[in-house]
Amino acid sequence: xxxxxxxxxxxxxxxxxxxxxxxxxxxxxxxxxxxxxxxxxxxxxxxxxxxxxxxxxxxxxxxxxxxxxxxxxxxxxxxxxxxxxxxxxxxxxxxxxxxxxxxxxxxxxxxxxxx
Amino acid sequence: xxxxxxxxxxxxxxxxxxxxxxxxxxxxxxxxxxxxxxxxxxxxxxxxxxxxxxxxxxxxxxxxxxxxxxxxxxxxxxxxxxxxxxxxxxxxxxxxxxxxxxxxxxxxxxx
Numbered sequence: 508x509x510x511x512x513x514x515x516x517x518x519x520x521x522x523x524x525x526x527x528x529x530x531x532x533x534x535x536x537x538x539x540x541x542x543x544x545x546x547x548x549x550x551x552x553x554x555x556x557x558x559x560x561x562x563x564x565x566x567x568x569x570x571x572x573x574x575x576x577x578x579x580x581x582x583x584x585x586x587x588x589x590x591x592x593x594x595x596x597x598x599x600x601x602x603x604x605x606x607x608x609x610x611x612x613x614x615x616x617x618x619x620x621x622x
Numbered sequence: 623x624x625x626x627x628x629x630x631x632x633x634x635x636x637x638x639x640x641x642x643x644x645x646x647x648x649x650x651x652x653x654x655x656x657x658x659x660x661x662x663x664x665x666x667x668x669x670x671x672x673x674x675x676x677x678x679x680x681x682x683x684x685x686x687x688x689x690x691x692x693x694x695x696x697x698x699x700x701x702x703x704x705x706x707x708x709x710x711x712x713x714x715x716x717x718x719x720x721x722x723x724x725x726x727x728x729x730x731x732x733x
Contacts, residue, residue: 540721548708550665550723563720597664610656611721613664 510534511614513598519620520588528583528617530598538562539581540611541573542597550597556581585619593621626724628711634730639701643727645711646693655687655694658710660726665710668696701731 511532520526532539541553554573555563561573570586585592598614629644645655654672658665669678671687671694678685682701687694698705708726 547725548660549725550710550712552721552723555720610667610670612667615664 510612511598511600513596513614513617515617516615517618517620519622521622522588522590524588525584525586526588526619527585528596528598528619530581530583530614531579532598532600532612532614533579534600534602534612536600536602536612537578538601539575540599540601541581541583542599542613543567544595544597544616546594554581554583588619588621590621593619595619626711626713626722628709628724628727630727631725632728632730634732635701636732637702639731640697640699641701641729643696643698643709643711643729644693645695645724646691647711647713647722648692651716652689652692653714653716656712656714656721657685657694657696658712660708660710661706668709698729701729703731703733705729706731 514529538555538557540555542550543553544550553565553567556573556575559575572584573581575581595616595618597616599611601611625648627646635641654670656670657668659668669685674687674689682699685696706729708728710723710726712721712723714721
């Protein structure tokens with residue numbers, strides 16, 4: 508069974524378009540994340556969601572918006588795509604809490620290419 | 623900005639060698655230090671360290687944390703070509719959130 512899944516795996520689109528990437532986890536975790544990994548392989552957190560509440564919002568453009576319909580899903584919407592948005596986007600989840608080990612489980616990634 | 627620094631950034635060794643990868647962090651409201659291995663796709667979890675001085679082992683890999691000096695090391699003994707990957711280190715804050723990753727160490731193990 509896939510623990511954290513993302514769709515699509517590959518996304519090729521034109522500048523200016525709006526696109527969404529979906530993420531689902533079946534681990535019962537409380538917290539989900541979106542990361543961007545650029546061409547230099549640097550992994551940077553973009554958002555995290557806990558119990559449907561945005562708890563971290565790094566300095567990403569407001570063209571990016573996370574949407575969580577329920578605890579198991581965290582989708583990433585991107586408006587007016589730009590060339591610099593080309594990257595691999597990883598979704599991850601973890602169980603939050605002061606008494607819980609917070610190992611993160613990553614999805615397979617979505618490679619976004621903006622032409 | 624909280625930083626996680628890894629060294630070396632890249633390393634080339636031959637099969638059978640032992641390697642030590644370093645990770646240092648700057649934040650003081652620290653909860654855990656995590657190591658991941660990333661080959662072609664998503665990072666996979668290796669270790670989580672929360673206490674100083676306690677070594678964690680998994681086969682040929684081991685890791686230890688020094689919370690006083692704010693660093694961790696990842697050791698790989700008797701390296702194999704399958705160990706070739708980028709090794710990422712990350713730290714989380716007191717609430718187990720706000721993961722900050724280092725730039726990674728690219729390890730290449732030659733036959």
